[in-house]
Amino acid sequence: MPGACKNILIAKPSALGDIVLALPAVTALHKSFPDARISWLARPEFAPILENHPHLAEVIPFDRKLLSKAWFHPRAFGALVSLVKRLRRGQFDVVFDFQGLFRTASLAWLSGCKRRIGMANAREFAPFFYTDKVPPDPANRHLVDYYMRMVCAAGATEKDVEFVFPPDSEAAVSVRTLLASHGIKDDKYAVLVPGSAQRDKCWPVERFAILAEKISSNFGLPIVAAGTALEAPLIETLKEKAKVPVTNLAGRTSLKELVALSRAAKLVVSNDTGPGHIAAALGTPLVLMFSWSNPARIAPYGRTECMVANEPYSRGHKIRSSDPEHDIKAITVDQVWQRVCEQLAPKGQGNLPPQHSNGNG
Numbered sequence: 242m243p244g245a246c247k248n249i250l251i252a253k254p255s256a257l258g259d260i261v262l263a264l265p266a267v268t269a270l271h272k273s274f275p276d277a278r279i280s281w282l283a284r285p286e287f288a289p290i291l292e293n294h295p296h297l298a299e300v301i302p303f304d305r306k307l308l309s310k311a312w313f314h315p316r317a318f319g320a321l322v323s324l325v326k327r328l329r330r331g332q333f334d335v336v337f338d339f340q341g342l343f344r345t346a347s348l349a350w351l352s353g354c355k356r357r358i359g360m361a362n363a364r365e366f367a368p369f370f371y372t373d374k375v376p377p378d379p380a381n382r383h384l385v386d387y388y389m390r391m392v393c394a395a396g397a398t399e400k401d402v403e404f405v406f407p408p409d410s411e412a413a414v415s416v417r418t419l420l421a422s423h424g425i426k427d428d429k430y431a432v433l434v435p436g437s438a439q440r441d442k443c444w445p446v447e448r449f450a451i452l453a454e455k456i457s458s459n460f461g462l463p464i465v466a467a468g469t470a471l472e473a474p475l476i477e478t479l480k481e482k483a484k485v486p487v488t489n490l491a492g493r494t495s496l497k498e499l500v501a502l503s504r505a506a507k508l509v510v511s512n513d514t515g516p517g518h519i520a521a522a523l524g525t526p527l528v529l530m531f532s533w534s535n536p537a538r539i540a541p542y543g544r545t546e547c548m549v550a551n552e553p554y555s556r557g558h559k560i561r562s563s564d565p566e567h568d569i570k571a572i573t574v575d576q577v578w579q580r581v582c583e584q585l586a587p588k589g590q591g592n593l594p595p596q597h598s599n600g601n602g
Contacts, residue, residue, distance in 0.1 A: 246274045246334050246395060252349055253339040254284045254303040256438070257496075257515025259384070260291070261522050262539060263339050265402040266388040271296035273397035280331060282348070289496040290519075293407050301327060305344075328352035335395050338367065339388055346370035358391050382537040382558055402542060404522035406504075412497040416505070419498075420465070423488045427505055431462040432520075434511035435479055436472035436491075441569065442512050444530055446475060448574050450482035452510060455578055457485040460585055462507055465490055467499060467516055508585060510577065512569070513539070521547060526584040528577055532569035533562045546583060549576050 249270055253263045260283065270279055278298040281291055288300045301324075308324070310317035328348065335356045336349040341363030349357040350370040359367060361374035368374050375391045385402055393400070417427040435449045453464045464485060466476040470492025480487040494502055503509055503520040510528045511517030517529045521541035529547050531540065536553035538560065551566050565571070 246270075246277050248331055248333045249274070249277050249279045250282065250301075250328070250331060250333045250336045250349070250352065250354065251279065251339060252282045252336060252345040254282055254305060254345065255287060255340075257287050257290070258513070258518035258539070259339075260287055261404070261515070261518045262384050262542070263388050264294075264404050264406075264522065265385055265542075266337070266339070266392045267294070267296050268403045268405050269389060269397050269399040269401070270392050270395075272399035273392070280333075282328075282345070287496070290406075290500065292497075293409070294405065295407060296405065308344075324348070325351045337388075337391055337395070338363070338371070339391070341367050343367055356395070358394055360387065360391070377558060379558075382535070383540070383542065384538050385542045404542075406500055406519075406523060408504075409497045409501060412495065412501040413505070416494065416498050416501040419490070419493065420488075423463075425463045425465065425488065428507070429462065430465050430506060431456050431460075431508040431510070432502060432506045432516075433464060433466045433479070433487075434468060434509065434514060434516045435466060436468040436475050437512045437514040439514075442514060442532055442534070443475075444512055444569050444572060444577075446479050447482055448577070449479050449510075450484075451574050452577060452581070453479070453483040453487055454485050455574075456508070456510075456581060460507075464488065465502070465506075467491065467494060467502060508581065510581065528580040528584060530569065530572055530577065532572070533567055535559055535562065547580070549580050 253260055280299045280301055281297055282301045282303050283291055284305055285302045291300045307317050308321050311321040329352060333352055333354040336354045338345045338349050338359040341360045343365035346367035347370055357371050358373040359371040361376040373394055375394050420427050433449055435446055437443050456462055457464055465488045466479055468491040473491035476489045476491045499516055500519055503525050504523050506525055508526045509520035513531045513534050520527045527547040529541055531550035535556045536548055536550040541547045549572055551571055556562055
């Protein structure tokens with residue numbers, strides 16, 4: 242019954258892209274239970290993307306690195322005890338474990354909540370801790386829809402998928418100032434995301450360089466490359482290989498500033514990584530490349546025209562593919578360039594014809 246959901250916990254500590262995919266479930270819960278207090282358990286490095294969300298009451302930090310030492314480190318054990326106490330104080334009526342792993346499922350149980358909803362096919366014996374196990378839909382593999390089915394299992398009636406990213410005026414001003422310092426207008430640029438925490442998701446940097454040249458020469462857009470501080474050397478390589486200027490912003494934007502950067506961009510081209518999924522949720526013109534991760538599960542929701550992947554709908558329910566055809570290197574410059582032209586084509590004028598390829602690097 243709707244009245245039974247007064248205090249709700251969402252357990253989805255990571256990763257950035259997966260957190261973005263879970264956002265519509267929060268909004269669906271808020272619309273279905275407008276008086277409910279909704280909390281989110283998230284890793285500190287990803288928490289900023291959830292701060293000031295209009296449908297969340299609080300973000301509870303989950304320090305995975307520290308808590309993983311709880312069994313042999315006194316300080317870490319104390320942090321775990323404190324976290325469990327905080328969860329118990331929440332007196333949650335229902336916990337949704339969107340992570341589907343032992344650590345989050347066990348915390349849901351330790352919270353004392355009597356109703357714990359998770360995926361029937363979750364890993365690491367996580368289903369053992371659930372009271373409600375939601376099976377996958379054989380006809381629909383997307384994670385957004387799976388999360389929505391989970392909240393509906395608790396009585397939510399809202400079924401519209403909506404990604405909510407509250408604007409942050411301070412972050413927007415900061416990004417405009419940063420871009421201006423490089424001579425770039427705040428709404429006249431393309432963003433490339435050549436990195437990823439997983440190297441086998443990274444499209445060859447030589448191909449990003451070719452793409453940068455084509456975008457710059459054909460559309461007159463300055464090229465901005467974004468990423469973490471650890472990805473700065475990769476972007477420096479991109480700058481060296483590209484024959485057009487590339488502004489390296491790796492490590493120079495906060496998470497909120499990254500959202501602002503993507504929101505105002507004319508185009509984002511990204512590997513399958515968090516910044517790309519942020520752009521997808523914002524509705525920014527986008528080209529998102531998929532390799533071994535199953536596109537049918539995590540492609541831009543309702544925006545299949547943004548996706549570049551080989552055999553995206555023939556991989557079943559597998560999370561990971563080892564087929565060489567799905568290697569990131571199997572994606573060509575021509576494939577990506579075609580999508581770029583489609584994304585930047587003036588509305589109502591069809592697709593812009595792609596230029597001759599400069600090769601695949």
